[in-house]
Amino acid sequence: MKKVKFVPYSQLGDAWMEPQSFARFTRTCVIWQLFKFARYNLQIIKVLAKGH
Amino acid sequence: MAKVVVLGSGFAGQTAALNLRKSLKKKDHEVTVITPNKKFGYVPSWVWVGVGKMDVSETQFDLAPVYKKKGINYVNGLAKEVHVEEQFVTVDLLDGGSEKVEYDYLINATGPRLAYDMTEGLGPDHGHTVSICTPNHAAEAGEEYLKMVERMEKGETVKMLIGTGHGMATCQGAGFEYIHNIAFDLEQRGLLDKAQIKWISNERMLGDFGVGGMVIGKAGHIVSGKIFAEASFMEQGIEWITGAAVTKVEAGKAHYKTVESSEVQTEEFDFAMLIPAFAGVPIKYITKDGSDITGDLCAPNGMLKVDADYSSAPRGFDNWRKEDWPLTYQNQTYKNIYAAGISFAPPHPISKPAASPDGTPIVASPPRTGMAAGIIGHVVAMSVADIVNGKSSEPEHTASMGDFGAACVASMGKSMTRGSAAVIAMYPVVPNYEKYEYGRDMDATFGDQGLAGHWLKALLHHLFIYKMKGKFGWWLIPD
Ligand SMILES: Cc1cc2nc3c(=O)[nH]c(=O)nc-3n(C[C@H](O)[C@H](O)[C@H](O)COP(=O)(O)OP(=O)(O)OC[C@H]3O[C@@H](n4cnc5c(N)ncnc54)[C@H](O)[C@@H]3O)c2cc1C
Numbered sequence: 001m002k003k004v005k006f007v008p009y010s011q012l013g014d015a016w017m018e019p020q021s022f023a024r025f026t027r028t029c030v031i032w033q034l035f036k037f038a039r040y041n042l043q044i045i046k047v048l049a050k051g052h
Numbered sequence: 053m054a055k056v057v058v059l060g061s062g063f064a065g066q067t068a069a070l071n072l073r074k075s076l077k078k079k080d081h082e083v084t085v086i087t088p089n090k091k092f093g094y095v096p097s098w099v100w101v102g103v104g105k106m107d108v109s110e111t112q113f114d115l116a117p118v119y120k121k122k123g124i125n126y127v128n129g130l131a132k133e134v135h136v137e138e139q140f141v142t143v144d145l146l147d148g149g150s151e152k153v154e155y156d157y158l159i160n161a162t163g164p165r166l167a168y169d170m171t172e173g174l175g176p177d178h179g180h181t182v183s184i185c186t187p188n189h190a191a192e193a194g195e196e197y198l199k200m201v202e203r204m205e206k207g208e209t210v211k212m213l214i215g216t217g218h219g220m221a222t223c224q225g226a227g228f229e230y231i232h233n234i235a236f237d238l239e240q241r242g243l244l245d246k247a248q249i250k251w252i253s254n255e256r257m258l259g260d261f262g263v264g265g266m267v268i269g270k271a272g273h274i275v276s277g278k279i280f281a282e283a284s285f286m287e288q289g290i291e292w293i294t295g296a297a298v299t300k301v302e303a304g305k306a307h308y309k310t311v312e313s314s315e316v317q318t319e320e321f322d323f324a325m326l327i328p329a330f331a332g333v334p335i336k337y338i339t340k341d342g343s344d345i346t347g348d349l350c351a352p353n354g355m356l357k358v359d360a361d362y363s364s365a366p367r368g369f370d371n372w373r374k375e376d377w378p379l380t381y382q383n384q385t386y387k388n389i390y391a392a393g394i395s396f397a398p399p400h401p402i403s404k405p406a407a408s409p410d411g412t413p414i415v416a417s418p419p420r421t422g423m424a425a426g427i428i429g430h431v432v433a434m435s436v437a438d439i440v441n442g443k444s445s446e447p448e449h450t451a452s453m454g455d456f457g458a459a460c461v462a463s464m465g466k467s468m469t470r471g472s473a474a475v476i477a478m479y480p481v482v483p484n485y486e487k488y489e490y491g492r493d494m495d496a497t498f499g500d501q502g503l504a505g506h507w508l509k510a511l512l513h514h515l516f517i518y519k520m521k522g523k524f525g526w527w528l529i530p531d
Binding site for chain 2: 017018019026027028030033034036037040041043044046047048050051
């Protein structure tokens with residue numbers, strides 16, 4: 001299956017957003033992801049704290 | 053001496069049983085779990101079992117030693133009848149025979165009945181689709197999936213259809229995880245171009261997830277989650293059909309209607325995993341004179357009614373409020389009966405209901421995720437324990453889905469170096485437009501995707517299995 005090519009243009013118009021090479025790189029960049037990991041944990045603690 | 057009986061050993065039941073045992077003195081009070089399971093199953097990881105990336109045994113542990121250690125009575129069977137006035141449950145034991153279990157307080161945490169029968173031809177046992185909703189089904193799905201991989205390796209193109217198999221199904225999140233794990237695995241194997249992967253769902257739009265979708269703050273903008281969901285599909289070349297009610301499945305064919313058209317359309321597939329509608333498990337509620345009052349105590353789908361405002365449904369989407377949602381999960385007719393987790397009847401959907409032009413309802417039903425099930429199991433246990441310990445006469449611990457949030461880590465690929473997951477947090481689960489401009493607190497509502505999400509998902513797997521085993525300090529781990 002080719003990627004975006006087969007998605008109808010009307011749907012692309014709705015929500016066209018594709019990660020470029022830098023965004024793709026950050027997704028698996030360990031140092032950046034370690035930072036994100038800490039951030040996710042804090043964010044989840046925030047949600048938990050609000051509900052308790 | 054009080055006898056507290058918990059039906060079910062999923063997230064809600066196990067959380068309730070452990071918390072009850074922690075709060076009620078062993079020599080004074082009995083805690084009993086009735087469950088047909090011999091093992092606890094960590095449901096969120098069944099997505100990985102379904103793509104052959106994890107052995108089902110890694111998601112399970114034996115319940116008997118845990119209950120023995122904790123001093124919880126274990127009845128291995130299926131609850132059949134609740135005698136509401138005489139206060140006992142009849143149980144069909146797994147080893148044969150039946151047992152009568154008496155209770156003073158009853159917590160129904162039996163989760164969903166997987167209602168494949170509501171869609172002709174759906175499901176792995178009598179139908180044509182696989183499932184990841186039980187450990188055995190997930191293992192079978194994994195085997196079927198690997199057969200598809202073999203076909204692709206031989207050069208065949210394979211059509212895969214993933215999503216929901218009924219107009220009122222829920223649990224789109226599990227389907228979302230499954231379709232992304234398939235796409236990720238095929239990409240890793242260099243086979244993505246051999247698969248035509250399609251999503252079909254009753255969600256009005258991608259990213260609805262039965263919670264009416266969500267908006268998040270990104271790069272200085274407030275953005276619809278739909279954009280991120282669609283982008284994630286486009287990136288893997290996944291096509292989608294939304295606002296669809298699958299009405300019938302035949303070998304290799306799924307028939308469906310949409311909100312736009314009542315004309316039955318057909319999608320062909322070689323491999324399909326479609327989540328069924330969820331209903332309440334078939335437990336009968338019987339009075340002293342033998343009358344069956346199940347219809348009075350339960351919603352039409354068989355889920356147990358609690359302290360929600362069930363008169364709110366006909367008021368319509370625009371008039372639904374967070375106050376419609378239950379606080380204590382106490383049945384209002386028999387106040388010593390509670391429902392926790394998926395087994396309680398929601399007052400109405402969270403997402404805006406729709407229908408096909410000929411009236412087939414099409415709406416993603418409200419999800420009660422593992423976290424919600426755990427939170428509800430916990431507060432119900434605390435309320436019952438306080439009443440038993442004489443600290444209160446009414447349930448005082450509350451947890452409305454309009455007041456607590458949810459954190460969801462949706463796997464999009466299993467690998468410690470290349471994997472990914474969407475991390476979604478929202479507060480509250482039920483949007484409150486009176487309080488928040490966008491329905492939810494933008495400070496606590498967010499979404500992101502990346503490898504760290506997978507690390508979190510992997511961590512949660514071990515953390516929650518540890519907690520559910522009731523090991524040292526288990527209660528420090530949040531629900
Ligand atoms: C594939 C998949 C992936 C998921 N991923 C996530 C995720 O990543 N994060 C998340 O938060 N949620 C996730 N969920 C949802 C989550 O698993 C459920 O919300 C949660 O399991 C609900 O817990 P519960 O205790 O209410 O029900 P269940 O977990 O279904 O437990 C019900 C229990 O009751 C028992 N029972 C049934 N009938 C009877 C009877 N008659 N008598 C006695 N016992 C009975 C069952 O055997 C079981 O032990 C996922 C769901 C699926 C299917």
